[in-house]
Each structure stands twice: as C-alpha cells, then as structure tokens.
Amino acid sequence: MNAGRNPQLGPDGRLVHLLTLEGLPAATILSILDAAEPFASFGEREVKKVPLLRGKAVFNLFFENSTRTRTTFEIAAKRLSADVINLNIGASSTSKGETLLDTIDNLVAMNADMFVVRHSQSGAPHLIASHLLATGRSHVHVVNAGDGRHAHPTQGLLDLYTIRHYKRDFRALSVAVVGDVLHSRVARSLIHGLATLGTPDVRVIGPRTLIPARVEGMGVRVFHDMRAGLADCDVIVMLRLQNERMKGALLPSAGEYFKHYGLTDGKLALAKSDAIVMHPGPMNRGIEIDSPVADGERSVILPQVTFGIAVRMAVMSMVAGN
Amino acid sequence: MNAGRNPQLGPDGRLVHLLTLEGLPAATILSILDAAEPFASFGEREVKKVPLLRGKAVFNLFFENSTRTRTTFEIAAKRLSADVINLNIGASSTSKGETLLDTIDNLVAMNADMFVVRHSQSGAPHLIASHLLATGRSHVHVVNAGDGRHAHPTQGLLDLYTIRHYKRDFRALSVAVVGDVLHSRVARSLIHGLATLGTPDVRVIGPRTLIPARVEGMGVRVFHDMRAGLADCDVIVMLRLQNERMKGALLPSAGEYFKHYGLTDGKLALAKSDAIVMHPGPMNRGIEIDSPVADGERSVILPQVTFGIAVRMAVMSMVAGN
Amino acid sequence: MNAGRNPQLGPDGRLVHLLTLEGLPAATILSILDAAEPFASFGEREVKKVPLLRGKAVFNLFFENSTRTRTTFEIAAKRLSADVINLNIGASSTSKGETLLDTIDNLVAMNADMFVVRHSQSGAPHLIASHLLATGRSHVHVVNAGDGRHAHPTQGLLDLYTIRHYKRDFRALSVAVVGDVLHSRVARSLIHGLATLGTPDVRVIGPRTLIPARVEGMGVRVFHDMRAGLADCDVIVMLRLQNERMKGALLPSAGEYFKHYGLTDGKLALAKSDAIVMHPGPMNRGIEIDSPVADGERSVILPQVTFGIAVRMAVMSMVAGN
Numbered sequence: 001m002n003a004g005r006n007p008q009l010g011p012d013g014r015l016v017h018l019l020t021l022e023g024l025p026a027a028t029i030l031s032i033l034d035a036a037e038p039f040a041s042f043g044e045r046e047v048k049k050v051p052l053l054r055g056k057a058v059f060n061l062f063f064e065n066s067t068r069t070r071t072t073f074e075i076a077a078k079r080l081s082a083d084v085i086n087l088n089i090g091a092s093s094t095s096k097g098e099t100l101l102d103t104i105d106n107l108v109a110m111n112a113d114m115f116v117v118r119h120s121q122s123g124a125p126h127l128i129a130s131h132l133l134a135t136g137r138s139h140v141h142v143v144n145a146g147d148g149r150h151a152h153p154t155q156g157l158l159d160l161y162t163i164r165h166y167k168r169d170f171r172a173l174s175v176a177v178v179g180d181v182l183h184s185r186v187a188r189s190l191i192h193g194l195a196t197l198g199t200p201d202v203r204v205i206g207p208r209t210l211i212p213a214r215v216e217g218m219g220v221r222v223f224h225d226m227r228a229g230l231a232d233c234d235v236i237v238m239l240r241l242q243n244e245r246m247k248g249a250l251l252p253s254a255g256e257y258f259k260h261y262g263l264t265d266g267k268l269a270l271a272k273s274d275a276i277v278m279h280p281g282p283m284n285r286g287i288e289i290d291s292p293v294a295d296g297e298r299s300v301i302l303p304q305v306t307f308g309i310a311v312r313m314a315v316m317s318m319v320a321g322n
Numbered sequence: 323m324n325a326g327r328n329p330q331l332g333p334d335g336r337l338v339h340l341l342t343l344e345g346l347p348a349a350t351i352l353s354i355l356d357a358a359e360p361f362a363s364f365g366e367r368e369v370k371k372v373p374l375l376r377g378k379a380v381f382n383l384f385f386e387n388s389t390r391t392r393t394t395f396e397i398a399a400k401r402l403s404a405d406v407i408n409l410n411i412g413a414s415s416t417s418k419g420e421t422l423l424d425t426i427d428n429l430v431a432m433n434a435d436m437f438v439v440r441h442s443q444s445g446a447p448h449l450i451a452s453h454l455l456a457t458g459r460s461h462v463h464v465v466n467a468g469d470g471r472h473a474h475p476t477q478g479l480l481d482l483y484t485i486r487h488y489k490r491d492f493r494a495l496s497v498a499v500v501g502d503v504l505h506s507r508v509a510r511s512l513i514h515g516l517a518t519l520g521t522p523d524v525r526v527i528g529p530r531t532l533i534p535a536r537v538e539g540m541g542v543r544v545f546h547d548m549r550a551g552l553a554d555c556d557v558i559v560m561l562r563l564q565n566e567r568m569k570g571a572l573l574p575s576a577g578e579y580f581k582h583y584g585l586t587d588g589k590l591a592l593a594k595s596d597a598i599v600m601h602p603g604p605m606n607r608g609i610e611i612d613s614p615v616a617d618g619e620r621s622v623i624l625p626q627v628t629f630g631i632a633v634r635m636a637v638m639s640m641v642a643g644n
Numbered sequence: 645m646n647a648g649r650n651p652q653l654g655p656d657g658r659l660v661h662l663l664t665l666e667g668l669p670a671a672t673i674l675s676i677l678d679a680a681e682p683f684a685s686f687g688e689r690e691v692k693k694v695p696l697l698r699g700k701a702v703f704n705l706f707f708e709n710s711t712r713t714r715t716t717f718e719i720a721a722k723r724l725s726a727d728v729i730n731l732n733i734g735a736s737s738t739s740k741g742e743t744l745l746d747t748i749d750n751l752v753a754m755n756a757d758m759f760v761v762r763h764s765q766s767g768a769p770h771l772i773a774s775h776l777l778a779t780g781r782s783h784v785h786v787v788n789a790g791d792g793r794h795a796h797p798t799q800g801l802l803d804l805y806t807i808r809h810y811k812r813d814f815r816a817l818s819v820a821v822v823g824d825v826l827h828s829r830v831a832r833s834l835i836h837g838l839a840t841l842g843t844p845d846v847r848v849i850g851p852r853t854l855i856p857a858r859v860e861g862m863g864v865r866v867f868h869d870m871r872a873g874l875a876d877c878d879v880i881v882m883l884r885l886q887n888e889r890m891k892g893a894l895l896p897s898a899g900e901y902f903k904h905y906g907l908t909d910g911k912l913a914l915a916k917s918d919a920i921v922m923h924p925g926p927m928n929r930g931i932e933i934d935s936p937v938a939d940g941e942r943s944v945i946l947p948q949v950t951f952g953i954a955v956r957m958a959v960m961s962m963v964a965g966n
Binding site: 308 | 379407424
C-alpha cells in the first residue's frame with residue numbers, strides 16, 4: 001500500500017492521525033494493540049500516570065454530546081499527563097457563525113497538540129486533518145471519536161483488542177455483529193478492522209430495516225434469523241438500539257425486537273460454548289440484551305471499557321508522544 | 323460496635339466510604355477532624371498541593387446540580403494531586419436509559435478510585451457502596467456529597483470542625499439549629515455528629531411546618547419560639563430557607579419568616595456573649611439572617627468554607643490516600 | 645502619576661489586578677509585553693509548561709458565556725501549572741439569590757488565588773477588586789476578561805503586543821479601528837493602550853450609528869468613509885459585527901455593511917503596502933472581512949491568538965507568580 005495516499009500515516013509510514021480503520025494497514029493496527037498492552041494493566045498501579053504527553057494540550061472537541069466517550073478520552077489523556085481542555089462546541093464560536101476550520105485554526109494558534117473530534121457529520125475529522133496537512137501544521141494530530149455514521153475507530157480498536165485478548169488468533173474466528181448495523185459507526189469500524197486482520201467469518205444479524213444495502217461488499221454474511229446467525233460463532237457483538245429508532249417506522253416495538261434480536265441465554269447457547277459477548281455500551285437491558293447475559297460469565301462488556309482506556313492511551317501516545 | 327455491620331468501615335475498622343455520620347464511631351469522626359487540621363492552614367502556603375492522591379482518578383458524580391459543593395470537592399481533590407473528572411450525569415448515559423449501577427460499573431472499569439456522589443434520591447451513595455462491596459471492588463471509594471433529605475456528611479464534619487475550632491469541648495455545649503430542619507440533610511448530619519460526640523444540649527428551632535415529627539427521637543429539644551430557643555446557647559447554626567418553600571403553603575411570607583426566625587443582632591444578644599454564628603451557605607440575606615449578623619464578628623461562616631476544603635481533603639486522603 | 649490611586653497597582657507600584665488599560669502607566673504596559681516575549685515562542689517547545697503558578701488556584705468566573713476567551717485563560721493558567729476551576733456562574737449560587745460579593749467571599753475562603761472575571765455588567769471586576777482591597781485580602785488577584793462595554797484589557801494587550809511585534813515603534817504609526825466601535829470593549833481597551841504608548845494617529849472608521857458620540861475625546865479621528873480612513877495607515881484592526889446589531893435598526897443589511905465597511909483587497913490597497921490586518925475573532929467572513937484578506941499574507945489574525953496566550957501568561961504570572 002502507498003502510505004503517501006493514506007492521510008493517517010506520515011511520509012515514514014508512522015501513524016499521525018487516527019481517522020478510520022478503513023485502509024489502515026494490519027501492521028499499524030497490531031502495533032496499536034501491542035502498545036495498549038502495558039496500559040491495560042494500569043489500573044492495578046498505585047500511581048496511574050506516565051509522562052508521555054506532559055505539557056501537551058489535548059482538546060476534546062465534541063460537536064456532538066457524548067459524556068461517556070469524552071470521559072474515556074479525558075481519562076486517557078490525563079493518565080498520559082496531558083493538559084486536557086474540554087470544548088462543548090455547540091455553545092461556543094460555532095454558534096456565533098465561525099466556520100469549523102476557523103475554530104481549528106484558532107485552537108492551533110493556541111498551540112494545540114491534538115484534537116479529539118466527535119461530530120455528527122461524517123468526514124469532519126478527515127476535513128480537519130486535510131486542512132492541517134494543507135496548511136503545513138503536521139505537528140498537530142487528529143483522533144476521530146466518532147463521526148456521523150462513518151467511523152468510530154477507537155471503539156473498533158478496543159473491540160479488536162478485546163477479541164485478541166480472549167481469542168488470540170483472528171484468522172480462526174467467527175464473529176457475529178447483531179442489531180442496528182445500518183446506523184452504527186461502531187459496526188463499520190469493527191468490520192473493517194476484522195477484515196484487515198484476516199477474520200474469515202464475519203456475520204451481521206438484524207432485521208431488514210436495520211441492515212445496510214450491499215453490506216455484503218464489506219465481506220460479511222447477512223442473517224435475518226438470529227438463531228441461524230449465532231450458530232457456532234466465537235464472538236457476539238451486540239449493538240445498542242438507539243431509542244429513536246423505536247419511535248420511527250423501522251421497528252415494530254421494543255418487545256418484538258427483544259423477542260427476535262435480543263440476546264438471551266437461550267440464543268447464546270447456539271454459539272460456541274466459550275463464545276464471548278461484547279457491547280459498546282450504554283446497554284438497553286431487556287431490549288437488545290437480557291440482564292443474565294449482560295452480567296453473565298461470558299460477558300466481556302466491562303473489560304471492553306478498561307481496554308478502551310488503554311487503546312486510547314496507546315493511540316494518543318503514538319501520534320503525539322514525547 | 324460491630325465494624326462489620328457498618329458499610330463505611332473496612333474489616334480493620336478503617337474508613338472506606340463516607341456515607342453518613344449516623345452510626346460513625348466518635349473515634350472515626352475525631353480522626354477525620356484531626357487529619358483536617360494541617361490542611362486548614364494550607365491557604366497560607368505558596369504551593370497548596372500534596373501528592374497524597376497523585377495518579378488517582380476522582381469522579382464527581384453530580385446527579386443533582388450543585389456548583390458550590392462540586393467546586394469544594396474539585397479543589398480538595400486537586401490539592402491532593404488527584405485527576406478530577408466532573409460528570410454532569412443528567413446530560414449523560416443516564417438520560418440514555420442506562421441504570422445507575424451500569425454507569426458505576428463502567429466508571430470502575432475505567433479505573434476510577436473514588437466517586438463523590440450527589441443525588442436527589444436518599445440512599446444513592448449507599449446503593450453504590452453496597453454494589454461495590456457485593457462485586458468485590460473494595461478498592462473503590464464513595465463519598466456522599468448530599469443525598470436527598472438524608473445526609474450531607476462532609477457538611478456535618480465541617481460544622482463539627484468549626485465548632486471544635488472555636489469551642490473545643492463538645493461535652494459542654496448548647497447548640498441551636500434554626501430554620502427548615504424538615505428538609506435539611508445538613509441539620510440531620512450535624513445532629514448525628516453532635517450526639518456521637520456527646521453534646522449535651524442540642525435544640526432545633528423553627529415553625530411547626532418545618533420541624534420533622536418525632537425529631538425528639540434524635541435527642542434534641544424543639545422550640546417554636548426562637549428567642550426561647552437561643553437563650554444562653556454557644557453555637558447557632560442557621561439553615562438556608564429554600565426559595566421553593568416560600569412558594570408553597572408551608573410559610574406565610576419571607577417577611578413573616580424573617581420576623582420570627584431571621585437571626586438579627588437583637589436575637590443574637592439572647593445567646594451567650596461569645597456564641598458563634600454558622601450557616602452552610604448560600605445565604606439568603608434578609609430572610610434567614612440579617613446582614614449585620616452575617617458580616618459581624620460572631621459570624622464564622624467564611625471560616626466554615628475554609629474548613630470545608632480541609633475536611634474534604636482529610637476524608638479523601640483517608641479513604642484513598644497513597 | 646499616583647500609584648496609590650490606581651486600584652490595579654500595589655503600594656510599590658507593582659501590578660496586582662488587571663482591570664483596564666485606562667490609566668495604566670506605559671512602563672507597566674511595556675513590562676507586560678516584555679514578560680510575554682518568552683511565552684510567545686512556547687509553542688515550539690516539547691513540554692509547554694512552567695511552574696510559575698504551581699499550587700495556585702485560578703477561578704474562571706464567567707458570568708457571561710465565552711468559550712473562546714475562557715479557553716485562552718484556561719490554557720494560559722495550565723501552562724503556568726495552576727489548578728484551574730471553571731465556574732459557569734449562571735448555573736450556580738447566583739441563581740440561588742446569593743450576591744456577587746458573597747460568591748467571591750466564599751471562593752476566597754476556599755483559598756482562591758486569582759479570579760478571571762467575565763461579566764455583562766461594566767465594572768464588575770472593579771467591584772470585586774475593591775471589595776478584596778476593602779476586606780484586606782490583597783493576596784487575591786482579579787483579571788478582567790471583558791466587562792460590559794467597558795474594557796477587555798488582555799485583548800488590548802495582545803493587540804498591542806501584535807502591533808509591536810510587527811511594527812516596533814508605536815510613536816510612528818497610523819492605526820485604523822474599523823466597525824462597531826460603539827459596542828466594542830476591544831476597541832476601547834486598544835485605543836487607551838495606543839494613546840498611553842504614544843501612537844500619534846489613531847482613527848476610528850464606521851457608520852454614524854456605530855461610532856460613539858464624543859469619541860474624539862479619546863484622541864482619535866473619526867471617518868465614516870472607510871477609503872479615506874484607511875489611507876496610508878500601518879495597522880488595520882477590524883472589529884467583529886455582532887449578529888444582533890444587524891437585526892436592529894442600526895444597520896441596513898449585511899450586504900450593505902460589507903459594501904461600505906467590509907475589508908477587501910481593494911480597500912486594503914489604500915493602506916501602506918506593508919500594513920497588517922488584525923481581528924479579535926471570531927470573524928464573520930463576508931460581513932466585516934473578505935476571505936482573501938482574512939487568509940492573506942497581510943493578515944496577522946492567527947498570530948494574535950498565539951500572542952494572546954502569551955500575554956495572559958505574562959499577566960497571570962506577574963500578579964500571582966511564585
């Protein structure tokens with residue numbers, strides 16, 4: 001692959017931004033997962049801090065509200081000793097008519113080192129990274145914290161980390177992604193990552209209204225019958241069902257959804273006996289997942305959160321570390 | 323007493339959570355006040371920081387908004403060198419339907435060390451502490467920053483600190499608590515603490531509509547005539563009158579309230595000549611307290627604030643210090 | 645001048661508060677600009693931190709929302725290693741009826757070292773500084789981050805820094821300030837600073853409805869014809885046109901305004917060939933400034949932002965530095 005064409009990689013092939021897992025080389029993905037390993041056991045230390053980003057200014061630019069994701073990046077940055085500035089952009093200059101790129105230029109002029117960007121518009125983090133490149137500010141880094149329906153690469157990386165942690169070899173796995181794949185940047189990022197790492201069998205499971213057209217082009221198999229889709233799989237990734245979907249015409253009712261696509265102990269029994277259950281959170285108990293499964297011994301939902309901090313520390317220190 | 327039955331104390335009797343002053347042993351209360359002493363003169367230092375919580379993650383979980391209380395905990399934690407993360411929970415996952423305990427589990431998975439919890443529901447901090455205990459995460463600590471009408475133990479401790487600072491021996495004091503005792507977690511926590519420390523004469527003063535039924539069971543005397551209640555007391559604790567009380571049927575008017583229960587120089591003259599005047603803030607001048615009293619030489623309202631930071635530093639470092 | 649009469653200066657003539665540039669001695673202004681010099685190249689360092697305010701508590705008291713200005717002070721304070729506490733005062737005790745000075749007294753009791761104050765009422769920072777002086781708390785400092793239509797002294801200082809950086813000698817310059825001078829505390833602060841530093845030719849340019857009556861008393865010349873006003877000037881300071889002005893009766897339309905008072909390459913050609921273009925931000929492109937000018941080689945709008953951090957670091961370290 002030509003590193004020069006991937007805006008995430010510098011001329012030497014090093015990671016400079018994290019925008020999407022699509023097109024990111026397997027070696028880069030694996031190097032991030034490897035870098036996250038020491039941070040994953042960080043919680044056991046008395047002093048949970050390293051000076052890798054000391055004196056660096058990390059801006060959390062959340063154009064779309066997400067306390068949970070913002071918190072994980074804030075914790076990761078503080079553990080790396082960065083100075084973190086949270087900007088709720090809805091309430092600031094943007095509402096005064098300033099353009100996105102003027103806002104970015106201003107923050108760069110304040111000597112920002114990194115932008116963690118969440119935006120409801122797909123492509124906003126790419127736009128910022130391209131602008132920084134075009135204007136010669138290659139020392140400022142962008143990490144995509146979720147853009148529209150496009151990508152959520154740190155979530156994808158933490159999912160990959162979790163799968164590798166429990167299952168080791170991607171090249172021998174069956175992974176099922178269940179639920180609202182249509183609206184899920186989480187699913188998109190994970191599917192891209194699994195493909196790059198050579199996962200032979202990826203399945204998407206959900207009602208016709210929530211599975212994107214032509215998703216088979218991403219190398220996955222589609223199931224509308226959850227029981228068929230779960231058969232003998234190693235990993236089950238349950239997606240959050242956004243409440244607003246249930247208000248529209250896409251779904252009959254929460255009860256109907258749970259009956260067909262909610263993960264229960266009964267359905268889980270169809271997967272391999274050592275299959276793991278994942279969920280990006282926050283969970284809707286009783287809608288996409290039954291409480292006994294969420295809290296059961298096959299659930300790795302809370303370890304995912306811990307690994308999420310580690311993966312974000314790895315990404316941030318790789319792109320901007322001293 | 324059986325330490326094993328008090329969820330605030332560990333198997334060795336050490337403080338692990340601060341949930342309420344009710345049932346907390348006198349020795350524990352006094353050890354907190356003693357630990358706060360060096361921090362109370364912290365403001366005179368050039369560098370107001372100690373590394374006792376360095377690398378620890380303190381989450382301010384404010385399910386009920388309170389900038390003032392949140393700020394005091396934030397300052398206390400930063401002076402102990404903790405990393406502080408403020409979560410306005412109203413705006414986050416809870417509004418997405420996630421349960422309180424799922425939110426807690428997620429934050430624990432992010433390697434939280436301490437939760438400072440403010441909640442409109444009585445018992446929420448206990449619920450969190452019990453959940454942590456039941457799930458084997460005894461290294462994570464809970465500090466109650468006010469729950470419903472139940473308790474506000476750090477406010478109670480700072481009140482006790484202030485009384486001890488000025489009056490030394492609890493066992494020779496008359497303390498009057500004046501105002502809306504019915505709705506006051508501040509009053510409840512203070513009355514429990516005073517009882518534990520052996521204060522012989524605690525009085526509550528207020529209109530019948532604002533004094534809880536059966537309050538005598540807490541070991542206090544009730545006065546509806548403020549002049550009678552203040553006679554010869556050593557300490558006067560004025561409570562804030564919530565604006566919303568005046569809109570309901572509980573009170574005739576602010577002017578009437580001030581006439582009967584507002585602390586003026588005239589009423590203060592009925593107490594001992596060296597009596598101190600306290601108030602948890604924020605004050606309603608001209609409603610529960612007259613400005614000459616609030617700003618007078620008997621007022622220790624601002625020292626209470628200073629002692630409040632010290633007491634919170636003491637509690638946080640005792641439960642989670644390196 | 646009698647330092648004793650200027651509330652910004654201590655008995656020894658040192659800067660203790662920064663409230664306004666009006667009446668601030670030239671030597672003090674120049675000492676701030678000199679102190680900012682080393683901080684202006686801070687962005688090139690790996691570790692952008694100095695310990696000058698280590699252990700100090702800086703409170704951002706924003707009674708009027710301004711994410712941009714608040715962020716610049718937050719960054720400046722964190723680079724000086726201060727502990728920064730952001731208070732959105734609208735949401736806190738003030739809304740509970742507490743007075744401004746009671747809020748200040750409480751924060752001082754929490755051992756605040758510095759207040760950065762933004763307020764919609766002219767004079768609020770002065771009121772706070774006077775109260776601190778009257779109550780003997782001269783170790784607590786106030787920095788005005790914009791009050792009403794009165795002053796925005798750190799913006800004035802960064803403008804002066806920028807002009808000195810590019811033009812060196814104030815005593816040989818023609819400076820034009822263009823736009824809504826009537827409502828602009830930015831313009832007022834800059835004009836006071838330019839006068840103190842001996843700038844011989846300061847011009848204000850704008851429609852009659854947006855130029856204050858008797859502005860000539862500040863030592864400026866008034867132009868309603870922008871082309872005449874820009875002739876042969878060295879520095880052009882474009883002011884932001886508040887959107888709300890365009891809704892009222894003060895202006896015909898955004899298009900009309902741009903035609904008469906928008907800075908285009910054509911109008912810029914009337915100034916000296918090496919004239920610089922400044923703007924306090926956020927810009928309304930196509931209203932007060934044309935994009936080719938904003939992004940052109942004569943624009944120093946982004947360097948202003950960088951210098952703004954440096955100037956704020958200088959002010960904060962001068963008033964409260966260890």
